[in-house]
Amino acid sequence: NAGVTQTPKFRVLKTGQSMTLLCAQDMNHEYMYWYRQDPGMGLRLIHYSVGEGTTAKGEVPDGYNVSRLKKQNFLLGLESAAPSQTSVYFCASTYAGNNQPQHFGDGTRLSIL
Amino acid sequence: AQSVAQPEDQVNVAEGNPLTVKCTYSVSGNPYLFWYVQYPNRGLQFLLKYITGDNLVKGSYGFEAEFNKSQTSFHLKKPSALVSDSALYFCAVRGTGFQKLVFGTGTRLLVSP
Numbered sequence: 001n002a003g004v005t006q007t008p009k010f011r012v013l014k015t016g017q018s019m020t021l022l023c024a025q026d027m028n029h030e031y032m033y034w035y036r037q038d039p040g041m042g043l044r045l046i047h048y049s050v051g052e053g054t055t056a057k058g059e060v061p062d063g064y065n066v067s068r069l070k071k072q073n074f075l076l077g078l079e080s081a082a083p084s085q086t087s088v089y090f091c092a093s094t095y096a097g098n099n100q101p102q103h104f105g106d107g108t109r110l111s112i113l
Numbered sequence: 114a115q116s117v118a119q120p121e122d123q124v125n126v127a128e129g130n131p132l133t134v135k136c137t138y139s140v141s142g143n144p145y146l147f148w149y150v151q152y153p154n155r156g157l158q159f160l161l162k163y164i165t166g167d168n169l170v171k172g173s174y175g176f177e178a179e180f181n182k183s184q185t186s187f188h189l190k191k192p193s194a195l196v197s198d199s200a201l202y203f204c205a206v207r208g209t210g211f212q213k214l215v216f217g218t219g220t221r222l223l224v225s226p
Binding site: 004033048058090104105107 | 145147149158203209213214217
């Protein structure tokens, strides 16, 4: 049982390049989330999804797009990377319901030069 | 709006001593409260949650947390700290009807031998 798997683990991009981060979960969770973690700022929600084919904006959605074509996958895209998007990105998933804990992947460390 | 405050950036404690990591929250409706731990280069791991019922909640690795409604607090505690408890701890809250979790900025716990 792999849980939540994020690929890639590390990536270095140049300003203006695009890329997609992949999150896959094998727990049949309905909800999935993308966060970014920056020093002193905790985790900030970028986008989330409450089911296949649905997405919604979080706290810091600008510069990012997401898609959830399959229940087990949640993709985060950067169309034109900027240095301000240098961060550690975490994906999480959970069953529906307010009392369910989120399960996290180990993160993608992204540097934009 | 939901919010979480972790007033201490860092907590230092000697091995064998009790530890407390503080958390206060603000939410409309009944709160759903969570503690997570993050080890270096890893994702967040769920420790414990408060949904309803007893104000003292027991979780993984000997940790517990006390819910105090009047003080809107959910402090994390452990009777006897271990060096291996050294990590980054996050408090999080979700309000009734919300699918999103709001995280505090994290508290680094350092346990010295």
